[in-house]
Ligand SMILES: [Cu+2]
């Protein structure tokens with residue numbers, strides 16, 4: 001299991017490696033890694049720049065979680081053993097709450113965070 | 120209960136501190152309406168009892184609130200024909216044995232209700248971690264229908280799927296069931312999560328709830344009673360009224376009124392504030408429902 005995850009990670013990294021080293025995705029967007037576990041995200045606060053494209057890469061340390069930002073119309077399932085990607089180019093400045101929308105146990109209601117978009 | 124409901128008694132009850140709310144299209148004040156003579160009945164809605172919850176700052180009487188509510192329902196002068204629990208009967212746990220113990224205790228406590236017809240449904244705390252398996256062992260099916268004095272009740276399960284969805288299979292079932300109803304049938308939907316987008320930022324929604332509302336829309340007399348948000352809320356989607364009930368464990372703040380979705384702390388000056396249950400009067404002649412809200416009283420000594 002551990003091995004497989006490792007391989008997936010390497011494969012993803014090498015795909016990105018072709019056009020950009022390290023922090024940028026294939027189309028030049030900044031990669032933001034978000035890891036989920038019961039009952040928190042890491043990081044809990046994500047600061048982005050308006051108009052700058054990013055790619056979220058979600059992983060989970062335990063079970064399936066959700067990532068939902070209703071005010072941005074953005075959501076994803078975060079499934080074990082997989083990196084889930086979501087693209088975003090924020091169009092508006094402000095604070096946007098995200099939360100887990102797949103029930104994950106006693107503490108689920110407190111699993112949330114914030115995206116802050118600055119000029 | 121084929122006798123006319125005593126209007127004075129009802130007035131007295133509602134004036135004790137209950138809120139009266141009328142669903143349906145009428146803008147008339149609730150108590151100016153005449154009571155129908157036949158087929159009228161009461162049912163009580165209790166919700167979000169979260170049996171097993173612990174948190175002295177939120178509810179120092181976590182083991183007593185439900186018991187008090189049972190006593191108060193038993194002492195209602197307007198006797199309900201049946202009782203519904205709209206989900207989150209128990210607080211969730213990862214341990215199956217503890218879940219079973221909580222469900223067993225819950226069942227014992229509500230077994231003390233004088234009203235013997237009780238309809239249950241799960242909330243995400245009961246059913247989302249094991250897709251309703253343990254729940255079904257104790258309480259039976261998670262979605263079903265029943266008819267009572269000319270009203271067709273439909274219980275919709277939007278929690279056994281941990282994404283908070285009804286699912287295509289159940290929507291098909293709903294469609295088939297509704298196909299047997301007339302456009303003017305009296306339909307009451309009982310469910311846990313709001314079917315409409317009340318406040319998705321706090322997960323106060325059902326992912327495919329709009330599909331259920333679409334199926335219900337052709338029917339003229341539809342009312343939805345639900346739980347999950349731990350407070351009263353009255354909302355219309357077109358002509359369909361949605362009423363949420365208070366919790367019997369932990370009250371929640373108004374949507375978006377606090378930075379985090381967290382329960383309201385216990386008030387020592389107003390114990391049990393924000394908790395309670397409701398008695399619903401179904402009036403056949405008016406196709407309307409009158410809701411009376413009851414608080415939990417401290418002196419309901421058990
Ligand atoms: Cu709930």
Ligand SMILES: [Fe+2]
Pocket residue numbers: 167169206207242347348349
């Ligand atoms: Fe609840």
